[in-house]
Amino acid sequence: MTLVDVINLFDTDERCRELLVRLRWPNGVECPRCKMPAVELATAKQLFYCKGCDYQFSVTSGTIFNDSHLPLQKWFLATLLLCESRKGHSANQMKRELGVSYKTAWYLCHRIRYAMTEVHKMLDGTIEVDETYIGGKQRGKGVAYGKQQKEVVIGIIKRNGELKFIHVKEGTSAAIREVMEQHVSEDVDVIVTDESVLYASGLPKAQVSKRKAVNHKAAEYVRYENGFMVTTNTVESAFSLFKRGIVGAWHRVSPKHLAAYLNEMTFRFNRRKSHTLFLDTLRHMVTAPVLTFERLTA
Ligand SMILES: [Zn+2]
Structure with a gap:
């Protein structure tokens, strides 16, 4: 059309x-x-x-x-x-x-x-999870202080499958646990995250053993384990696309409407083909x- x-x-x-x-x-x-x-x-x-x-x-x-x-x-x-x-x-x-x-x-x-808005579906298979911080002005030098003024979005993508963005109140282990329980099936095969302690302590019990972590702090972005690609690059590209939308088209997204913009982006992304x-x-x-x-x- x-x-x-x-x-x-x-x-x-x-x-x-x-x-x-x-x-x-x-x-x-x-x-x-x-x-x-x-x-x-x-x-x-x-x-x-x-x-x-x-x-x-x-x-x-x-x-x-x-x-x-x-x-x-x-x-x-x-x-x-x-x-x-x-x-x-x-x-x-x-x-x-x-x-x-x-x-x-x-x-x-x-x-x-x-x-x-998508119909809710639990994700399984191989998924990547990451969090990002959107909007707000980063004042002062402390990263933690800067992050506090930003909105936290958790991204989950099934490789070769659906993408979800979830706006949460704060980037804590508790928030990760809630999101993972609500959106990721217990039967999931592999969960790839970065080395952040948020995931080590935040993943629900049934999912902890499925986790593989890529070590961004050690400048590791892709690692191969018996042919399996340990990386969160797919979900990170989706975050970049969303952020380009904010810079290029929406300019400023208020916290109140952020979830709606996230829905729009994932709805379109999931139907891009x-x-x-x-x-x-x-x-x-x-x-x-x-x-x-x-x-x-x-
Ligand atoms: Zn009637």
């Missing part, structure tokens, strides 16, 4: 809605309230009616499109732009590209970003719950 495709194929609200209907209800339109099959109102084609609970609705009712007065084509264009930006897309860029206000562009980006990223994103947008402006800015 290219911008030209979106402009040609989805030139009217009606055409956009037809696609959204297929994505939201692949097995036929059903009532969002009572889940009964619904009928299309003959008088107004874009509306559906449920005889079960007397509810009238459209394909965007109860979705993140709710209450938006923007033409759906602009939504589609914004979605494609976010899908295509490997290193992120700023609200300012989008404002210029779509000819909308900054506030509208910002809200649009956030709503789409909000829909870019997929031809259905755009459709996947639109599907999430008609199936994710409503995000109100009040909640977004609360």
Whole structure:
């Protein structure tokens, strides 16, 4: 899908809605309230009616499109732009590209970003885990002091598989343990980390024996053990990509919205070889719950 495709194929609200209907209800339109099959109102084609609970609705009712007065084509264009930006897309860029206000562009980006959330899955196989520190100003010389003002993100990647970024309150063993219990299966084969004591003391009991550590302090970045590559380079590259997004597109990411930016980046990263990223994103947008402006800015 290219911008030209979106402009040609989805030139009217009606055409956009037809696609959204297929994505939201692949097995036929059903009532969002009572889940009964619904009928299309003959008088107004874009509306559906449920005889079960007397509810009238459209394909965007109860979705993140709710209450938006923007033409759906602009939504589609914004979605494609976010899908295509490997290193992120700023609200300012989008404002210029779509000819909308900054506030509208910002809200649009956030709503789409909000829909870019993965279904939770435990990772297994060979994984790499690392932590990074984002944002904040590093004042003073003490590293510990500098780190305290930054946001901590734990990255976990399954080699040849899924990437997850998790924003945690602080970089402690306890935080590592919680994240690993929630995201990594006990059946994991190998966990590669650096030499940090965070992992030696933080990994859950069932995972400790699976750990292999690369010694960054000794300037070791890759080590081979019987043909196995002990390295955290894969997860570190993913961190760099995210940080380039902050520098190049987002500029400043507030702690409140950091998780949403992390989701956007991993959602896109995990589908980087997929031809259905755009459709996947639109599907999430008609199936994710409503995000109100009040909640977004609360
Ligand atoms: Zn109903």
